[in-house]
Amino acid sequence: xxxxxxxxxxxxxxxxxxxxxxxxxxxxxxxxxxxxxxxxxxxxxxxxxxxxxxxxxxxxxxxxxxxxxxxxxxxxxxxxxxxxxxxxxxxxxxxxxxxxxxxxxxxxxxxxxxxxxxxxxxxxxxxxxxxxxxxxxxxxxxxxxx
Amino acid sequence: xxxxxxxxxxxxxxxxxxxxxxxxxxxxxxxxxxxxxxxxxxxxxxxxxxxxxxxxxxxxxxxxxxxxxxxxxxxxxxxxxxxxxxxxxxxxxxxxxxxxxxxxxxxxxxxxxxxxxxxxxxxxxxxxxxxxxxxxxxxxxxxxxxxxxxxxxxxxxxxxxxxx
Numbered sequence: 104x105x106x107x108x109x110x111x112x113x114x115x116x117x118x119x120x121x122x123x124x125x126x127x128x129x130x131x132x133x134x135x136x137x138x139x140x141x142x143x144x145x146x147x148x149x150x151x152x153x154x155x156x157x158x159x160x161x162x163x164x165x166x167x168x169x170x171x172x173x174x175x176x177x178x179x180x181x182x183x184x185x186x187x188x189x190x191x192x193x194x195x196x197x198x199x200x201x202x203x204x205x206x207x208x209x210x211x212x213x214x215x216x217x218x219x220x221x222x223x224x225x226x227x228x229x230x231x232x233x234x235x236x237x238x239x240x241x242x243x244x245x246x247x248x249x
Numbered sequence: 250x251x252x253x254x255x256x257x258x259x260x261x262x263x264x265x266x267x268x269x270x271x272x273x274x275x276x277x278x279x280x281x282x283x284x285x286x287x288x289x290x291x292x293x294x295x296x297x298x299x300x301x302x303x304x305x306x307x308x309x310x311x312x313x314x315x316x317x318x319x320x321x322x323x324x325x326x327x328x329x330x331x332x333x334x335x336x337x338x339x340x341x342x343x344x345x346x347x348x349x350x351x352x353x354x355x356x357x358x359x360x361x362x363x364x365x366x367x368x369x370x371x372x373x374x375x376x377x378x379x380x381x382x383x384x385x386x387x388x389x390x391x392x393x394x395x396x397x398x399x400x401x402x403x404x405x406x407x408x409x410x411x412x413x
Contacts, residue, residue, distance in 0.1 A: 132357075133354055133355070135340065135344055135354060136294065136297075136343050136344050136347040136348075136352060136353070136354040137339070137341075137343040137344050139294055140294065140295075140298045140343070143302060143335075143336065143339060144332050144335070145305060145306070145309055145332060145335045147309055147313060149313075173299070173302050174299065174302035174303040174306045176306040176309070178311070178313060178314055180314065181310070181313050181314040181315065183313035183314065184310065185309035185310040185313070186306055187302040187305060211313065212328070213324055227333035227337070247353050248353060249293060249294045249352075249353060249354075
């Protein structure tokens with residue numbers, strides 16, 4: 104009984120200490136301005152046959168109507184389109200379908216460059232997830248008027 | 250007679266009070282009103298974020314052209330599997346422009362010199378980048394005067410970015 108109580112107490116104490124440590128870590132600094140807006144991804148397309156002027160403007164307007172797309176640039180001369188999007192709302196593979204049949208678009212990705220020099224062993228996705236957690240637990244964000 | 254004198258005194262008192270109040274109001278009107286920060290005049294965080302997102306798409310589209318001036322520096326952003334680097338760039342830009350414009354929070358990233366060390370960015374590349382920022386602001390409806398203010402507060406960074 105004593106053992107159980109002692110272990111329970113220890114776990115409880117460790118648990119409370121851990122929670123306090125995480126909260127301290129999260130609230131140690133003011134949040135960042137960039138933590139407030141929703142995260143974005145960047146996509147690029149090659150769109151065949153798009154002409155400068157009205158057609159390029161129509162393509163831009165069409166893209167901006169796709170839910171989740173926040174900004175886009177059409178470079179008609181290069182048949183190039185770049186856009187930012189909210190990954191929760193739309194994925195790059197869906198965008199060409201949204202533009203068809205009026206525009207024949209293909210997802211563009213420059214080939215990955217060969218890795219040179221030392222690389223961070225922690226994937227950047229993990230770092231971003233940790234930052235997101237810190238912002239969520241940072242109560243100082245409620246004191247900032249953005 | 251006494252009643253008339255009292256009424257006259259009271260009227261004078263009211264008139265004097267009114268004059269005093271009016272002159273105080275005038276003083277308040279003449280007092281310099283603290284001008285809102287550029288951050289607030291731009292439209293706060295939503296406007297800064299919109300400009301930065303538009304700037305990023307402008308830059309990525311520019312790297313896809315055949316005579317691109319920014320391809321050397323920014324091509325890694327559109328290379329497969331590098332989406333987090335774009336997000337990181339966006340974060341730094343929001344923080345930096347937000348702070349420079351008088352926003353509520355501070356940029357905590359590297360110094361510009363440290364961030365651009367070894368990149369050997371040229372004047373041509375820097376100017377092309379500023380042109381894309383100007384296009385982004387125009388596209389998002391930022392008035393010309395405020396565009397000039399943004400460029401003016403960011404231009405001192407040029408010496409810490411170019412030629413590092």
